[in-house]
Structures are given as structure tokens and as C-alpha cells.
Amino acid sequence: MSKVPSELRYTKTHEWVRKNDDGSLTVGVTEHAQELLGDLVFVDVPESGSSFGKGEDCAVVESVKAASDVYSPVSGEVIEANENLTDSPELINQDAFGDGWVFKIKPADESEFDGLMSADEYSAHVAAEAH
Amino acid sequence: MPFVPHTEEDVRAMLSAIGVDSIEALFDEIPAELRSKGLTEVPQGESEMAVARLLRERAAEDERGLCFAGAGAYEHHIPAAVWEVATRGEYYSAYTPYQAEASQGTLQLLYEYQTMMASLTAMDVSNASLYDGASALAEAILMAVRANRKAKSKRVLIPRTVHPAYRKVAQTIVRHQGIILEELDYDMAGGHIDPASLPTEPGDFVALVIPQPNFFGVIEEVDSLTDWAHQHKALVIAVVNPVSLALLTPPGEWGEIGADIACGDGQSLGVPLASGGPYFGFMCCRQAYVRQMPGRIIGRTTDLDGKEGFALTLQAREQHIRRSKATSNICTNQGLLVTAATIHMALLGPAGLQRVAESCHANTLQLLAKLKAVPGISKVFKRPGFHEAVLQFDLPVGDVLRALSAQGIVGGVALQEDYPELGNALLICATETKTEADLDSYVDNLQRISTRLQAARCPVEPKMA
Numbered sequence: 001m002s003k004v005p006s007e008l009r010y011t012k013t014h015e016w017v018r019k020n021d022d023g024s025l026t027v028g029v030t031e032h033a034q035e036l037l038g039d040l041v042f043v044d045v046p047e048s049g050s051s052f053g054k055g056e057d058c059a060v061v062e063s064v065k066a067a068s069d070v071y072s073p074v075s076g077e078v079i080e081a082n083e084n085l086t087d088s089p090e091l092i093n094q095d096a097f098g099d100g101w102v103f104k105i106k107p108a109d110e111s112e113f114d115g116l117m118s119a120d121e122y123s124a125h126v127a128a129e130a131h
Numbered sequence: 132m133p134f135v136p137h138t139e140e141d142v143r144a145m146l147s148a149i150g151v152d153s154i155e156a157l158f159d160e161i162p163a164e165l166r167s168k169g170l171t172e173v174p175q176g177e178s179e180m181a182v183a184r185l186l187r188e189r190a191a192e193d194e195r196g197l198c199f200a201g202a203g204a205y206e207h208h209i210p211a212a213v214w215e216v217a218t219r220g221e222y223y224s225a226y227t228p229y230q231a232e233a234s235q236g237t238l239q240l241l242y243e244y245q246t247m248m249a250s251l252t253a254m255d256v257s258n259a260s261l262y263d264g265a266s267a268l269a270e271a272i273l274m275a276v277r278a279n280r281k282a283k284s285k286r287v288l289i290p291r292t293v294h295p296a297y298r299k300v301a302q303t304i305v306r307h308q309g310i311i312l313e314e315l316d317y318d319m320a321g322g323h324i325d326p327a328s329l330p331t332e333p334g335d336f337v338a339l340v341i342p343q344p345n346f347f348g349v350i351e352e353v354d355s356l357t358d359w360a361h362q363h364k365a366l367v368i369a370v371v372n373p374v375s376l377a378l379l380t381p382p383g384e385w386g387e388i389g390a391d392i393a394c395g396d397g398q399s400l401g402v403p404l405a406s407g408g409p410y411f412g413f414m415c416c417r418q419a420y421v422r423q424m425p426g427r428i429i430g431r432t433t434d435l436d437g438k439e440g441f442a443l444t445l446q447a448r449e450q451h452i453r454r455s456k457a458t459s460n461i462c463t464n465q466g467l468l469v470t471a472a473t474i475h476m477a478l479l480g481p482a483g484l485q486r487v488a489e490s491c492h493a494n495t496l497q498l499l500a501k502l503k504a505v506p507g508i509s510k511v512f513k514r515p516g517f518h519e520a521v522l523q524f525d526l527p528v529g530d531v532l533r534a535l536s537a538q539g540i541v542g543g544v545a546l547q548e549d550y551p552e553l554g555n556a557l558l559i560c561a562t563e564t565k566t567e568a569d570l571d572s573y574v575d576n577l578q579r580i581s582t583r584l585q586a587a588r589c590p591v592e593p594k595m596a
Contacts, residue, residue, distance in 0.1 A: 062422075066447065
């Protein structure tokens with residue numbers, strides 16, 4: 001079982017979400033997701049300033065044989081994207097919960113964050129998917 | 132019947148396995164009124180001998196003629212070696228590499244093709260071809276909408292100097308995706324898009340399409356147009372004639388930073404005229420947009436043993452991986468025609484292609500000079516051109532073309548339908564295939580026909596005693 005930090009929130013589509021001090025949320029793809037994808041070759045990050053609804057696809061992670069969408073865990077406006085991923089997509093493979101973050105979003109509705117899965121719920125979800 | 136692999140018995144076994152009585156029953160969901168009624172107009176089969184004879188006779192009815200028509204499909208000399216080599220057994224393969232890495236020869240050829248096209252257009256990358264020039268433009272528009280993240284609207288500016296058929300095809304393909312194609316009118320004196328006429332505040336738009344040479348054969352002011360579009364954060368889609376690029380500035384060098392996407396029809400590179408096709412489309416782009424490009428892209432790599440090999444690359448754009456989110460689910464490539472084009476370009480080389488282009492240009496200039504002597508005919512646009520020009524007649528163009536056709540001459544393409552404002556206008560073309568005698572024959576016939584039609588139209592008044 002891959003690492004699932006307890007201080008983060010999660011989605012069924014394998015994004016992790018961290019609440020920052022300024023109220024913004026940092027979003028990335030989980031360790032489990034990057035293991036499934038394999039070596040990443042390209043990440044298409046969202047444009048800063050663009051708005052997305054909850055569950056809307058906003059980024060693409062591409063590995064040697066597959067490409068997957070990253071879905072926005074909450075509705076809101078993207079305030080920053082991790083431009084380092086453009087040249088170094090492998091950051092997600094190396095440090096999915098740290099340097100491999102994908103974008104920061106300013107949530108339109110703070111309660112949406114509370115509705116996200118806890119680490120335990122996500123671990124159970126991953127275990128269920130494996131069967 | 133070697134092409135129908137299932138015997139009656141196979142079919143019965145499969146039907147009984149799924150518990151259905153007949154194949155017909157599998158289609159009962161489709162309402163009766165939507166079902167095709169069968170091909171009632173098709174006659175009974177004939178013998179091979181009878182069919183071959185019938186088709187030979189029909190083919191003979193298509194007079195070859197001395198061709199002065201262009202408008203997107205051009206008569207060029209194709210060295211005999213091109214199709215001799217292209218149709219060798221070694222090149223027989225599926226039109227697109229399905230079992231890709233097992234087809235190293237096909238992949239290498241496509242890689243060479245991409246290299247040639249990227250070099251000809253001065254763009255970073257080329258795909259392995261598209262269906263034809265018109266659909267390549269439609270794909271380029273869809274690609275620009277995906278690639279231009281700065282644009283908020285889906286407006287694409289498309290001059291009326293772009294081939295009318297290309298505009299219609301593009302409209303058909305993009306209209307259901309909320310994309311608005313907005314036409315830009317041309318300068319009636321120059322036959323081009325006058326950069327001075329462009330709005331200073333055009334509003335948000337995704338891309339500007341720039342044809343070079345344009346449908347009238349006229350050279351557009353591509354540098355100013357490109358810079359204007361880029362100033363307004365729009366992308367530039369170049370629609371170019373590949374032969375002309377041997378003489379003209381390639382799209383990758385237009386303006387300050389070059390066009391973003393270049394596309395067009397590759398027919399003039401070794402594909403014979405054939406009643407509308409099959410031809411092939413090409414598309415090249417800037418490296419930064421390659422992930423938005425549709426179609427197959429071949430890459431060169433090294434295998435485990437360090438040997439050179441070729442592979443399909445950036446496949447995550449394509450429908451077998453990205454499904455509904457692929458960069459295109461309607462595009463194709465044209466393997467056979469691209470094989471011929473690659474051999475054609477390899478045989479001609481850059482210097483040969485330049486000689487072809489120069490010869491086309493010189494022949495057209497010579498034809499226009501000779502036509503000055505014919506009364507009632509004038510060149511419409513003042514701007515310089517490549518190998519086509521628009522003529523205006525003081526007679527109905529349809530009558531002129533019919534009379535030329537009776538003399539075995541395909542006189543050009545009438546513009547009345549798409550450009551009524553130009554009156555009796557005819558688009559003509561003289562490629563390197565025309566000799567001085569051919570040009571004289573065209574001019575002499577026009578002179579004679581024009582005189583005769585004029586006389587018929589203005590009968591001499593009987594003198595009153």
C-alpha cells in the first residue's frame with residue numbers, strides 16, 4: 001500500500017488536496033495514481049486565472065503509454081500552476097505529495113473541502129478498487 | 132468467397148450462441164423508416180470482360196485536354212520513377228501503420244516525409260499527413276482552439292481569399308463545436324487582405340488563417356498579417372501551396388516569430404489530377420503545440436542494442452489512448468500518396484523543386500503578357516502572384532469555357548458562384564507543364580472565341596439606304 005498522508009484530503013479520482021494558511025488549496029495526484037501511471041513524460045497544467053467547477057477536468061498527466069485527466073476537487077479559480085512540471089514531469093513520480101504538486105486553487109465554496117475524503121476513506125477506496 | 136470469412140454454419144453457430152434467430156433481428160432497434168431500402172437502382176452483375184470494356188469507354192469520355200485550371204489542384208510533371216517506386220511490393224502496407232513498429236520501412240519513409248515537410252515550411256514538426264487540404268485546415272482550426280489558452284472566445288478569422296471549398300469544409304467540421312468562423316473581406320484592387328484594413332481593436336479571437344498564395348493566386352502580405360494576429364494574442368494558421376514554398380518565405384519565417392500552424396494540400400507533390408482525389412493534406416506546427424496536433428507522428432529512436440529505429444511518438448494524443456479526448460477522432464493519413472510525395476521530393480531535391488516553382492511562375496507571367504493583346508480581357512488584381520491569376524471578361528465566362536472545351540482546352544475555373552462581385556471572372560493557371568506553343572494556343576483560341584462571341588452578341592446593324 002502506498003503512502004497516504006493523514007493531513008491531506010482526497011478524491012475518488014486520486015487527487016490529493018492540502019489546505020494552505022491563506023485558504024487556498026494545493027492539488028496533486030496521489031502516490032497510488034503515479035504508481036499506476038508509471039513514468040510521466042508530460043504534464044499539462046492549467047492556466048493561472050482559469051476557473052473550474054468541482055469535478056471538471058483541468059490538467060492532463062501523460063505517461064509513456066497513457067494519459068489521464070486531473071479533475072478539480074472543488075470549484076474555484078486557479079491561482080498558481082506548478083510550472084516546474086513542464087520541464088520535469090518526473091517530479092510527480094519522485095515526490096507526488098511535495099514537489100510534484102500540480103496547481104493551487106482558490107475555492108469558491110469552502111464547504112466543498114470538508115466534503116472530500118479523509119486519508120482512511122481514500123485508503124479504503126483504493127483497496128476496494130483493487131478488487 | 133475468400134473475402135467473407137464466415138460460412139452459413141459459422142453464422143448459425145454464433146446466432147444460436149447468443150440466442151438470436153437471424154442477423155436481421157440484431158438491427159430491430161433501428162426504426163424502419165431509418166433503414167436503407169437496399170440498392171434497387173444497381174443493375175445485375177456483369178462479367179469482368181463486359182465491365183472492363185464499359186469502364187474503358189467511360190474513361191475515354193474524360194478528355195485529357197490542355198489544362199489551364201488550378202484552384203487547388205495542379206497539373207505538374209511527375210517523374211516516371213515516382214509511381215514506379217511507390218507501387219513496388221515493398222511499399223504495400225496498410226494506409227496507416229497499425230502494427231506500427233513491425234513496419235520499419237513505412238515508418239522510416241514517413242519520418243523522411245515529415246523531415247522534408249518541416250524543412251519546406253520552416254516549422255518544427257510535421258505529422259504523417261491528413262486526408263486532404265480542406266480537412267487539414269479544419270483540423271488546424273480545431274487545433275488552434277485547443278492550443279490558444281489565452282483566447283476566451285472561439286472566434287477564428289478567415290479571409291475570403293482562402294479557397295471557398297476549404298472554407299465550406301472547415302465550416303461543416305467546426306460549426307457544431309461552438310467555433311465561429313468570421314470572414315474577412317479582401318481588397319478589390321489588390322485581391323489580397325490589406326493589413327491597413329484590419330481593425331485596431333478586433334476583440335478576442337483564437338486564430339487568423341492566412342493563405343499564401345491565396346485562392347486568386349495573389350501573394351498576401353504575410354509578415355504584417357502574422358504580426359497583427361500575434362499582437363492580439365491570436366495564433367496564425369498558414370494555408371500554403373508546398374511547391375510555392377521553394378520560392379516564397381516559408382510560414383515558419385513569417386513576421387517576427389513565424390506562423391504557429393502550417394497546412395495545405397500536398398497534391399502538387401507527385402499526385403496526379405484525378406477528378407478531385409485522392410489527394411493528401413499536410414500539417415506542420417511549432418514544437419510548443421505538438422501535443423495538440425492531430426494525426427500520427429513518427430519519431431526516430433535507438434533500440435536496446437543501440438541500433439536506429441522508428442516508432443510512433445506522442446501517441447497519448449491519439450484516439451486509441453485518449454478516446455473521446457483525442458486531438459482528433461476524424462483524421463486519417465494518406466500512406467500511399469505520401470509515399471509518392473516523398474519519392475517525388477527526393478527525386479527533385481530542393482533545387483529541382485525551386486526550378487519547378489520558377490518555371491510555373493514564369494509561364495504564368497508569360498501567359499498574362501500574351502493575354503494583354505486580347506481585347507475584352509483584363510487581369511483583375513494588381514498584386515503579384517505565383518502561378519495563378521484572375522481574368523475578367525466582357526463576355527459570360529461559361530460561354531468562353533464551353534467554346535475552349537470544344538477545342539480540347541480546360542480554360543480555367545469560373546468564379547461567379549463564390550465571388551459574384553467579380554463579375555465574369557476566370558481563375559487561370561499555367562504550370563511548368565505548358566510550352567510556349569501551349570500558351571499561344573490558349574491565347575489564339577481565346578482571341579478567336581472572344582471575337583466570335585462578341586460578334587454574335589452585337590449583330591452589325593444593317594445600313595439604311
